[in-house]
Amino acid sequence: MYSIGQFSVMFQLNKKTLRYYDDIGLFKPAFVDNNNQYRYYKEEQIAVMKEIIRLKDIGIPLDLISKILNSQEDTQITECYDIRLREIEEAQSLLEKQKQLILNYKKQSEYITDKPSFNIEKGYFIEKGFVYYMSINSGMEDIQKNIGLFYENAKGIYLKGSHIFKMNIDENSDSISEIFAYTINEDNDRVRNQVRELCIKVECEEMKLKAEGYQALFEYAEKNSLSIKNIYEKYKMEKGKMSLTILTSIE
Missing domain, CATH: 1.10.1660.10 (Multidrug-efflux Transporter Regulator; Chain: A; Domain 2)
Incomplete structure (x- = not known):
């Protein structure tokens, strides 16, 4: 012994x-x-x-x-290997994303020292019409999964333009409440009538300006005694660069 x-x-x-x-x-x-x-x-x-x-x-x-x-079963150790490999791959993916963020921040200015200026526009940017929609209750971390599910469910539906996110600022709800896109199809249980909405909007040419864009809209609404009803986000990719339009319907 x-x-x-x-x-x-x-x-x-x-x-x-x-x-x-x-x-x-x-x-x-x-x-x-x-x-x-x-x-x-x-x-x-x-x-x-x-x-x-x-x-x-x-x-x-x-x-x-x-x-x-x-355990006397060889399958259990094989399953453990597979689970651990997936965990490692997910960790590697997360680390790679964090690495790329750091490299991007080093190339650009890491912090916005001066408050950027935005051009606030007012108009009927949410138009009247039929929209194909999907109700969700999700955070931004699941955005890609929900976009994929939206377009998968929309097969056979003619969509006009890109999708729009309807956001939620209620304390007890997740950030996204709906995805929708305009359509000419009427006969579908996932098609509803979208009313025309008067909005204020701001264009964020860079995604890192998203928080400042929201800040500018909220300050504009408060300064002009406007009551915010709904909040929408529209994303656009051009030449490998993502930009964002933020809209808030007002009354």
Whole structure:
């Protein structure tokens, strides 16, 4: 048998780690001396410890390692590999996005030091007509998924122009309440009549100016005693650059 000291040296593990594995039932010693509570391990436990270390090194959590060790099915370890690979790929994707953001910020001015000026326009920018719509209750993090679902459901419907997001500023609701686009089709349960709305709007030539664009609209509305009813966003891609139009209907 091997003492806990020998076993810790053999696997370069802290003795506290081995005691912790014992406490949680992951890896118990083969024998505990009743007189001094010293822990001892058998030779056949070496292979088990190697497996624990291998699984831990690839990021499998201890509770799942315990289930794998107690399972006789090879499919469970394969499923764990697949789950862990997806987690790694998602983490890599997130890190790559963050890397690109940092590189973009370094190329551009990282912070807007001067408050940008916006041209606020007033007019009937939300027109009367039939619109194909999809009601949702979602945050901006799911925007691409919802756009894809919107166009998938709209197959066979003639859409005029790009889609428009109807936003929600209620405290207990997510940021997007609806996606819609104008259509000539009338006979569809997802087509409704859009009323004409008087709006104020601002064009944000860069996405990083979105917050400032909203700020300008809200300040304009307050200064001119205008009551905001609905908020809309229209995105446009030109020459690889995304721009945004923000509209707020008023009364």
